[in-house]
Amino acid sequence: MMRKVYAGVALRELRMNKALTQKEFAARLGVSLSYLNQMENNHRPVSAAVILALASEFQFDIGTLDVGEADRMVADMREALADPMFGEVTVPLADLSLTASNAPALARAFLALHRQHRETQDRLGTLDEQLSTERGGTGLAPLPWEEVRDFFHYCDNYIDPLDRAAERFAEHTAPGTSLAAMRDWLDDALGVSITLSAAHPVRRYDPQTRTLALNTMSDPATQRFQIAHQIAILAHADLLDATLDLARFRSDEARQIARIGLANYFAGAALLPYGSFLRAAQEVRHDLELLSHRFGASLEQVAHRLSTLQRSGAKGVPFFFVRVDQAGTITKRHSATRLQFARFGGACPLWNVHQAFETPGRFLRQLAETPDGVRYLCLARDVSKPGGSFDAPVRRYAIGLGCEVSHAGQLTYADGLDAEAGPFEPIGVSCRICERVGCHQRSVPPLERPLRVDPNERGLLPYRIV
Template sequence: MLSKNKHKLCKSIYKKPQETCNTMRAPIGLRIRNYRKIKGLSQASLAKSISISPSYLNLIEANKRDVGGKLLHLLAQELDVNLHDLTGESETRLINELREAFADPLLAAQNLSHEDAHLMVAQLPRMARALHTCYRGYLDASASASALANRLNADPLFSQLLHQMLSQITAIRSTAEILRDVPDMEQDLRTNFDNSVFEQSRSLTDVAHSLIAQFDKEVKQHHSSSPLREVNDLIIGENNYFPRLESAAAKLRMEYGLKTPPTEDRLQQLLSDLQQNTDMKDPVAPFQNEHPGQGDMPENSYDKQNELPPAQATRRFQLTRKIVALKCGTILREMTNDPRLTSTEAKEIAIRALNSYCAGAILFPYHEFLKDSQRSMYDVDFLAQLYGGSFEQIAHRLVTLRAPDAHGIPFGFLRTDPSGFLTKQFPLPGLLMPNAGHACPLWVIYRSAQSPNQVMRQIVSFTDGSRYLFIAKTSIKRVETFNNTSVFSTVMLACNLMQADQTTYANSLRLDRPEYDTPVGPACNLCVRQQCAHRNTPTAATQLN
């Protein structure tokens, strides 16, 4: 019922009447033609190398046929082009990053527009990437400077350390003046003064070390944007699909006969056996330095804290992560030896992310999970029941179904904490998501927090005419007790409305009626809807004016 008139739906996805299905496909067809000509290939020779007819390739280049999956992967290989460059996903992400930079007060006075970002990426791509790199460096430097300034101005510990240093410097100076002004001092008294200077100097050194340590700690805590972005670049650069981890997960399942879903007792027994195995060498420690809610919980910590144990899905996932740490430590370390990860902190974050990816691949085997996802029309709650996972775990796995020869619907992923602050994201090409802070207050991810444990859906329209289906659910990660409040987390999936009718969440929605959509933006500081009643922050340009 939802796809009786696909062409009508396609035209309704973009409000402008001149934007048809062909114009939505145009960039890929033009890129294929341009790269083919750069390689000096004829249509006939390229078509033969990928086992299609020249006439079909001509239709693709003329934007009259969609191309994706294995065929697109073969085209990228034959043209010797990165898949993201061919599809334009890397360009789209760079444009979105530049739009966010242009909205910063630092650049807002230049009145740079969305069109300027497009033009710069298209005509001066190296310059665009250089500007983006400089802007990231500026953000990191600003965060460090702000952290240090805040510490100096407001932190009582810094004030106390500085007063201690001043007091000890004053005492040393007074003692030194006495020693200078009284040359005929008795030797015993002079020795006492000398010892006093020595002790006060040593104490001053200790205070100075403490002060420096506080500076280093603060810089490290606030220098998180760069490592996190480096890890995001790694994941996005691989399209959130890691064949090596998928193969490792499949091999581990086969080696130990793990069923779907593996029981908690079986996982606990396997972990115990691996920990007792003397042949296990050089495992990684993916849980080191993790804060609560980031992944693993220390064993029996809930007993000490008078808390209830975590949910079964969480326990199973934690056990699987520990198994991956023991069995796949070498693979994880080799994969983080990547030039995109330039710091130790970025490598540690990447190891944890890749460890969780592999754990998800073990609990939710790729091809079986993809088949069940398609059969259930991507019903997240159904899949959670079928595989014994949580809503967030299933949503994470759906985003990784990106194998070139067997892929699911492309989903974007977003997670917020109870304050609405973005804690995790995986972008969807074409959908502008803020990198940090808060998203548009009209997004269903914020309304979902008012109704925990209920799936909420929403069709949204952006100012460029693009339309998306948003699906959100707020889940309780820790049950409330008398001494501890509940811990909530909200997860949202997003897909282009062109694929919405393949999901169960499109049932009864008016996909062909854009006038019923919720008009939204990416975030208030990036949104051009000046008259929006829900705006809580003016645009950067408005603030500057």
């Protein structure tokens, strides 16, 4: 079933950029003035005929009519409104959808205000704990990380100029052929030599000697990634700065963190070039292990790259990607689907990504359904990272990758599953905004639903959700 597309903001912006009146714009689209007015105010969806007219009359990229950003803002606003500070305030989902579609700037301002409130509360809570326990150190959360995370989140985790620059680099230098080829390019093009030693950190660059030190215990995929990261820093500094200038971060700390993130983005895009990687992914039906072997990348790098294939006119399967630690805390997240992740706390305990730690080395498959009725094929696998010696700590993570079941046929992992009939596991985003009544893993009640507490009765929970 095709989703209805409401794109009032995009229509108004296009009309104003072309300096057209509503009457002139309606005539060129072949619709009545009243119909255009209804579309611009999101009272009616954009019809197929209008979409075709936009493409033919104005060469408008219809791929930009994707409502993914509005969905993300709705999910973020729902979670923000679940904050106890709002008490019994209940905002209908329809109102949130209208705000995200008609007034996205207002929605972003609300989210920024709520985020600032949460940051202030976290600071006060930390300070109170420090004063009561008389411990040293600040312990304050590195707030710029949140700002950088939101930057990538609302860019759909796809930075077109950087992605295309990385693809050109891969085409002209063929760095993916071997680690030696990348080392030679770095030396020939930039005059940077590489040293390997178990005493080195993962990566350290000395600008005085123009030497890049890598840890010999790192696997080849990690070493290649770190070389590509350094190439981004040295050879594409102007492009990184231009992107950072557009982002307008509030602090220098956020800007520097984002620079590292953008260099990492370039590295992933260089090792897994968009066009060739997309074709290979389609050819092997998104088999992560085959892609990992073909491109010499880790499973995490491959899974994350699949979630970024959102280039206009050449989009891949829209995936969500997430990485969690053993405590269930989300350490990386991105979604090109309607599934959104909790901005605070962990993921739904019914999601198979938590079970991946129990079955190391195996892919887990799950058919799941969110409270909004959307169904997904979810994959999960542990990606533990050994420390390199007997007494070194092992970093344990699990990754989750998935898509809506309408795309499941393009994945080898769907073979043998009935993506139409299920059964589907009921999952959610977080307990505070999940409306499921009978969930046996619920930790806290939903803030948008009234409760009934009966001291004479106990079911799955000590209360009933009305």
